[in-house]
Amino acid sequence: MTLEDQELKKAGLKVTLPRVKILQILENCSDRHMTAEDIYQALRDSDGDVGIATVYRVLTQFEAAGLVERHNFDNGPAIYEIDRGEHHDHMVCTETGKVIEFHDAEIENLQERIAAEKGYQLVGHSLVLYVKPNNA
Amino acid sequence: MTLEDQELKKAGLKVTLPRVKILQILENCSDRHMTAEDIYQALRDSDGDVGIATVYRVLTQFEAAGLVERHNFDNGPAIYEIDRGEHHDHMVCTETGKVIEFHDAEIENLQERIAAEKGYQLVGHSLVLYVKPNNA
DNA sequence: TAAGCAAATCAGAACTATTCGCATCTGTGG
DNA sequence: CCACAGATGCGAATAGTTCTGATTTGCTTA
Structure with a gap:
């Protein structure tokens, strides 16, 4: 019974080979940001011997279970990353495609305030900064 | 020679029926946010007698010419709106689908600063707040 | 530890959003 | 008003993702 097995059990998901392998891949990948196709x-x-349909299905279940997060950058394919419980947003380099994580409490607060001002409650947000290297 | 005709000319685009009609639709639509399918x-x-391919082609040209802006909310179809030159971000109500525009100078500044801190220049950003009504 | 059953998987078809290819048509400058 | 570049329409193609239906797999209980 590995750690991955326990995470799956805790999420109420049967411990199957595809699920364990996908979880391992997500945990071990270097940049933490993978598309379904990458996986x-x-x-x-x-x-x-795992079909692409299964990859999508498993990722969707992982997302519902809070194990991974899904993000859509611009109009490309969705990217998935392990959810470590530390919320952050993303910065994407338009030259290299590199993805950098960041967190800014002030921006988070402002978002809450803006929603409140319009008479709403914030339930989620998506913030992506598109950047280029200083010397470009 | 209508106003629409002049805008098209100025953008270096031939004044054709589909282009004029699409521009009018975008200018007259009530909520200012339409998908290609809506148009x-x-x-x-x-x-x-306008094909969907033409709608997409024209919208892409309008975007390149700075006449309209294209946004991708979550994973649905892209939405288009007339570009009035007043930059703003969007808030989407998860209950009603309503789209609300807002602008916050402080958030804009913070974004610049965050990019700079990581050694990059901001070239663009996408911020969408997902909200629900206070009484829900 | 085998049987049974619900849940999970596979392959391929279907679907949604968008773009491309090419024959035909239409504005615009001369 | 003519010619030709550029625009359009249609259908096929593509990318990303989800669905379908038949088969397999992993938990449960005896």
Whole structure:
């Protein structure tokens, strides 16, 4: 019974091979930001008998269970990352495609205030900064 | 020579029927936020001989010319709105789908600062607040 | 530790949003 | 008013994602 197995159990999901492998891939990937296709390729490279439909289904379940977060940058494919419970937003370099995480309490507060001013409660937000290196 | 015609000319685009009609629809729509499909339906309802491919092509050209802005909320279809030159972000009500515009100079400044702190220049951003009514 | 059953998976089809290719048509400058 | 570049319409193509239906797998209980 590995750590991954326990996480899955806790989330009320059956411990199956595809789910364990996908969780491991997400935990071990270097930049923490992968598309469904990236994960599918990683599976294919190692063993290779998990369908792309399963990758999507599992990711959706992981998201519902709070194990991963899904983000949509601009109009490209969605990217997934392990949810460590530390909320953050993203900065994407338009030259290199590099993704940088950041957190700013002040911005978070302002968002709450803006919603409140209009008579609403904030239930979520999506903030992506598109940036380029200083010397470009 | 209508106002729409002049805008098109100024943007270096031939003044064709589809372009004029699409511009009018965008200028006259009540909530200012339409999908390509919405526009296609509006055209269909009135006259009806503009293909969906043309709608997309024209919207893309309008965007390049700075006449309209395109936004992607979550994972749904893109929405388009006339660009009045007044930058703003969006708040989307998760109950009603209503789109509210807002602008906050402080948030804009913070974004610049965050990019600078990481050694980058801000070239753009996407901020969407997902909200629900206070009484829900 | 095998049987049974619900849940999960696979492959491929379907779907949504968007773009492309190409034959035809239409503004615009001369 | 003519010619030709540029625009359009249609249908096919694409990318990303979800659904379907038949088969398999993992938990439960005996």
